[in-house]
Amino acid sequence: DDCDAYTLMRLSDIIRSLLVTYSDSYLIYFDSLAPHFHRLLERQRSVSDRQWSLHVWNDIIQYTGETSFRYQQYFLQRMAESVQDVSAEICEIASYGFGVMGMYVVAETNSRSDDNIMATENAIIAVTKILKYNNSKIENFNKLLEVWLSWLPIRESTEEASYVYDYLCDLAES
Numbered sequence: 001d002d003c004d005a006y007t008l009m010r011l012s013d014i015i016r017s018l019l020v021t022y023s024d025s026y027l028i029y030f031d032s033l034a035p036h037f038h039r040l041l042e043r044q045r046s047v048s049d050r051q052w053s054l055h056v057w058n059d060i061i062q063y064t065g066e067t068s069f070r071y072q073q074y075f076l077q078r079m080a081e082s083v084q085d086v087s088a089e090i091c092e093i094a095s096y097g098f099g100v101m102g103m104y105v106v107a108e109t110n111s112r113s114d115d116n117i118m119a120t121e122n123a124i125i126a127v128t129k130i131l132k133y134n135n136s137k138i139e140n141f142n143k144l145l146e147v148w149l150s151w152l153p154i155r156e157s158t159e160e161a162s163y164v165y166d167y168l169c170d171l172a173e174s
Helices: 001-029 035-041 047-082 088-107 117-137 142-149 162-171
Strands: none
Touching: 001 047, 001 162, 035 047, 047 088, 088 117, 117 142
16 A cells, blocks of 8 residues: 555655665664564565565665575565566566665675676676666666766676676767
């Protein structure tokens, strides 16, 4: 119902504000909420319930980085399933979450080492696809685009590199 959706939206906003302010030191308080947001991701829940739960998990990932993976049992499987949901909103929000995770892979200090280069370049390619196909939905798109450009070039993942360079050409043409 609309009242529940509004309440979840406001709760999501509050959690985001707390994460922006306190980062992972807020998580000790979030621990008691995690199971509830996990239940909101169940398939039989409304689109609104799943939408706001995904927003919260995306914020947890975005503002706490790798610390967020202590909650992966609460969100990762359902986020992966949500990428193919019948609701376009759910697909978009879940895809964004994976894009944020990809950004953390690329940002690691040893991300370009021989052991990590393929994972890094695959993360760049995943973020590229999100930028290309969902860019109108991304907050701070221009800032993210600057970061994305700093990740180039792609040297090792030759089969997938075409996605990145096709998108770069699209940007140059626009």
